[in-house]
Amino acid sequence: MRATIAVASSNETRPMLDSGVEWIGRIPSHWRVLQTRRVCDLTTGWRDTQDAEPGGEYPFFVRSQTIERIGTYSFEGEAVLTSGDGAGVGKIFHHHVGKLEFHQRVYLYHAFRHVTGRFFFYYLREHLHRVVLAGNAKSTVDSLRRPMLQEFPVVVPSIPEQRAIVSFLDRKIAVLDSLLCKKARLAELLDEKRHALVTDAVTKGIDRNVPMKRSSIEWLDEIPEHWDVQRGRFLFRELALPPRPDDGVVTAFRDGQVTLRENRRTDGFMLAEKETGYQHVREGDLVMHSMDAFAGAIGVSESSGKCTPEYVVMEPSDERVSNPCYARLLRVMAKRNYIFVISPSVRERAPRFRFVAFKDVPLPLPSLKEQREILHYVERESPPLVKAASKLQEQVASIEEYREALISAAVTGKLDVSKEEA
Secondary structure, three states: OHHHHHHHOOOOOOOEEEOOOOOOOEEEOOOEEEEHHHHOEEEEOOEOHHHOOOOOOEEEEOOOOOEEEEOOOOEEEEEEEEEOEOOOOOOOEEEEEEEEEEEOOEEEEEOOOOOOHHHHHHHHHHHOHHHHHHHHOOOOOOEOOHHHHHOOEEEEOOHHHHHHHHHHHHHHHHHHHHHHHHHHHHHHHHHHHHHHHHHHHHHHOOOOOOOEEEOOOOOOOEEEOOOEEEEHHHHEEEOOEOOOOOOOEEEEOOOOOEEEHHHOOOOOOOOOOOOOOOEEEOOOOEEEEOOOHHHOOEEEEOOOEEEOOOEEEEEEOOOOOOHHHHHHHHHHHHHOOHHHHHOOEOOOOOEOOOHHHHOOOEEEEOOHHHHHHHHHHHHHHHHHHHHHHHHHHHHHHHHHHHHHHHHHHHHOOOOOHHHOOO
16 A cells, blocks of 8 residues: 555646546546557457477467467467466466467457557556456456456557656566565575475484484485384374364464464355364364375464364374474475375375375384474574565565556556656
8 A cells, every 4th residue: 555655646747637437546637548449459269278389489378477388379469468267367467479379268459559569568467457356257266258358448648658658667667576586586595494494403303413324214315313213103193083062163274384264364265064074173283184285284283173074183192292393394294295195186186195194104203302302493493584584575565566556657647757767
């Protein structure tokens, strides 16, 4: 919001008038608002994603920000493309000049009149999402239909003004995008450093001077010589406690947090009409989502509640076991792809990792004292890295917000680019 206010409050010295469209607001008095069908033509492709050919001569635009390749083309010229359905609706845009191929659910705008293709790209990129947010799209699977797109209102300055706006935005956005890439990369490096810290601690211990030995564990080359190795069934027992009437639903997230769903978010989840097979989870239990463990959905429950039978709920069967330490270890095992490899798949990229598979997995076993020392070390050293990465992510979000506000203000005339310094 701060970025929007800062840009929008830039000098409105030109005569302005109401555009007649609430979300556009005021525009320069000599600008027009036209329906999309009056400024360009619209068509869709006929190809499917599986038609992609790595190394193909021509760009192949699918419902993704990633541009594939293909050996043929069906369009040549200037085009703006956007996803017609799926998660990319209102979020994915491309501007291309030349030969190209495009997916059957990708919309291609062309034959521009009254607008330049590049100006239209910036305008659409910033404002088309309003069609989705307005509730005109399906509630279950986001989609755009041709009538929505053809009637979409477009602010139209003169062609010289459009060229000035495009030149201004190309220059400014390039600087902002470069800054975004640098900050996002720094955040990634901090996250990688934190992961390496946790991985080394739970697989090698925190004393770098101890002798190491070859490991019998497939995903670990070496472990400290004094560590034992035990299979999962000798360290944990599976629980199947009956749910209680007042239990809330506990969810295991891919970042390792296991908590009541209401503590985090409820959107994006389907509520079960019948809770057949649900089980009670106690605070402190070790929980694995059998179909998402491969992606890191493993952790110690922060809450008591109930969960689906797809969850594996465990407690230590050996007094030498610390649940928090093993939760971190199992997430490292997942990140190294071991869970995915040993688990049978029930749908694409969703292997089921149940206790029957886990019980035969060999795991390193440090002493309980050393496990506690490892946890203390990780909990001391990780937070500064998490905090630094979080600060960078906040900066990225602020820059993205400013970037979009800048585009919106420029293409709707609230920012007079002729008065801005190059």
